[in-house]
Amino acid sequence: MSQRKRASRVQPVVASTTKNIVVFGESGVGKSSLINLIAGRSIAATSSGAKGCTFRHKKYELQVDDTPYAIWDTAGLDEGAYGTVPAEIAEEHLKQLLHDLTRANGIHLLVYCVRASRLRKTLLSNYNLFYSAICRKKVPIVAVVTGLENYEEEMQDWWAANETEFAMLKMHFDGHACVTTLDADKVNSPILKQRCHASRRAVLPLIASSCARDRWGTEQDGWVSAALADVRAMFKPPRQNTTQPTPIVALYDLPEHSLDPIGSVKDTSFEGGHLVDVGGSPLLVYRIRDQHLRSGVRFKKQIASRGADLLMFCTSIHSDTGASRRRAAAFHGSYGGDMRPLLVVVRDAPVG
Ligand SMILES: Nc1nc2c(ncn2[C@@H]2O[C@H](COP(=O)(O)OP(=O)(O)OP(=O)(O)O)[C@@H](O)[C@H]2O)c(=O)[nH]1
Numbered sequence: 381m382s383q384r385k386r387a388s389r390v391q392p393v394v395a396s397t398t399k400n401i402v403v404f405g406e407s408g409v410g411k412s413s414l415i416n417l418i419a420g421r422s423i424a425a426t427s428s429g430a431k432g433c434t435f436r437h438k439k440y441e442l443q444v445d446d447t448p449y450a451i452w453d454t455a456g457l458d459e460g461a462y463g464t465v466p467a468e469i470a471e472e473h474l475k476q477l478l479h480d481l482t483r484a485n486g487i488h489l490l491v492y493c494v495r496a497s498r499l500r501k502t503l504l505s506n507y508n509l510f511y512s513a514i515c516r517k518k519v520p521i522v523a524v525v526t527g528l529e530n531y532e533e534e535m536q537d538w539w540a541a542n543e544t545e546f547a548m549l550k551m552h553f554d555g556h557a558c559v560t561t562l563d564a565d566k567v568n569s570p571i572l573k574q575r576c577h578a579s580r581r582a583v584l585p586l587i588a589s590s591c592a593r594d595r596w597g598t599e600q601d602g603w604v605s606a607a608l609a610d611v612r613a614m615f616k617p618p619r620q621n622t623t624q625p626t627p628i629v630a631l632y633d634l635p636e637h638s639l640d641p642i643g644s645v646k647d648t649s650f651e652g653g654h655l656v657d658v659g660g661s662p663l664l665v666y667r668i669r670d671q672h673l674r675s676g677v678r679f680k681k682q683i684a685s686r687g688a689d690l691l692m693f694c695t696s697i698h699s700d701t702g703a704s705r706r707r708a709a710a711f712h713g714s715y716g717g718d719m720r721p722l723l724v725v726v727r728d729a730p731v732g
């Protein structure tokens with residue numbers, strides 16, 4: 381009996397305990413095919429050529445082994461200005477995705493779909509967009525490598541042979557599966573069929589074991605506004621030399637300190653921040669207070685569409701290390717999506 385027909389334990393569901401899984405990756409790598417593999421039947425449309433066909437996100441609700449899942453198929457992003465879709469439209473689609481995910485109670489797992497034969501520079505931009513900018517690195521992430529039906533070794537061996545490619549780009553994964561997402565019903569060779577079935581057996585437990593217990597991403601977290609600012613920054617064209625705006629620094633410092641570690645203050649009320657002179661070059665500095673650390677709200681209102689170019693976190697050698705670490709992590713997550721450089725300054729260190 382075929383793989384698709386045997387999958388009788390998979391049914392459509394609507395449940396509040398549903399785990400939200402977002403599948404993302406470059407166009408045409410097999411995201412929709414992966415969803416069909418998980419479902420055990422064809423529910424997501426796939427393309428017939430090398431290029432894919434999902435232009436907007438789509439949610440598929442199903443139940444696997446008694447666990448309800450909502451699997452979100454997203455539009456593939458390509459090289460250049462994110463592929464064939466203009467940047468503004470891609471951004472609008474992502475905005476809609478964030479709002480829909482918020483209404484659906486946030487994200488439990490990111491699945492990064494990668495084609496084995498296509499490890500290239502968009503690897504990092506897709507990862508940064510979904511894991512760093514949208515999920516602020518707070519959601520488990522797994523990689524599913526597709527296109528391995530003819531791999532000369534065992535499919536799972538692909539990872540050990542290629543994981544340095546990911547490590548070099550400092551990409552982290554909580555788990556992985558190396559598979560083929562070809563439809564078992566559409567391949568003739570028994571070996572290929574076997575590999576299709578083995579792929580489903582590899583993917584289902586990976587997903588079941590990697591989902592976060594609690595979802596992440598709600599309006600209260602300031603999630604959508606923070607994520608959108610970073611998504612916009614990723615989509616905007618590179619700056620032209622002639623019109624470079626004043627660089628923005630988000631500064632978290634102990635309350636008793638002024639802006640002296642950065643430079644001399646020229647104007648303390650410039651666009652809600654402080655205009656500071658550093659060796660003749662202006663910087664626009666925003667002081668971040670404890671109450672803004674988690675949400676990033678104040679900062680976003682001030683400079684909604686740009687985000688900071690540099691984050692600066694000051695602490696003291698006398699401060700509690702654990703608390704400082706937590707503050708620094710909250711600061712980095714809320715104001716930089718872990719994507720902007722973070723400079724840590726430790727005050728009061730003994731001299732000599
Ligand atoms: N050889 C091979 N082809 C695959 C595999 N997975 C998917 N394909 C084929 O690749 C093409 C694209 O697959 P899709 O699942 O539509 O890709 P996608 O990532 O959803 O594409 P977008 O919707 O544009 O983002 C289709 O022709 C699939 O049959 C695989 O594991 N091996």
Ligand SMILES: [Mg+2]
Nearest residue numbers: 412432433434
């Ligand atoms: Mg698709």
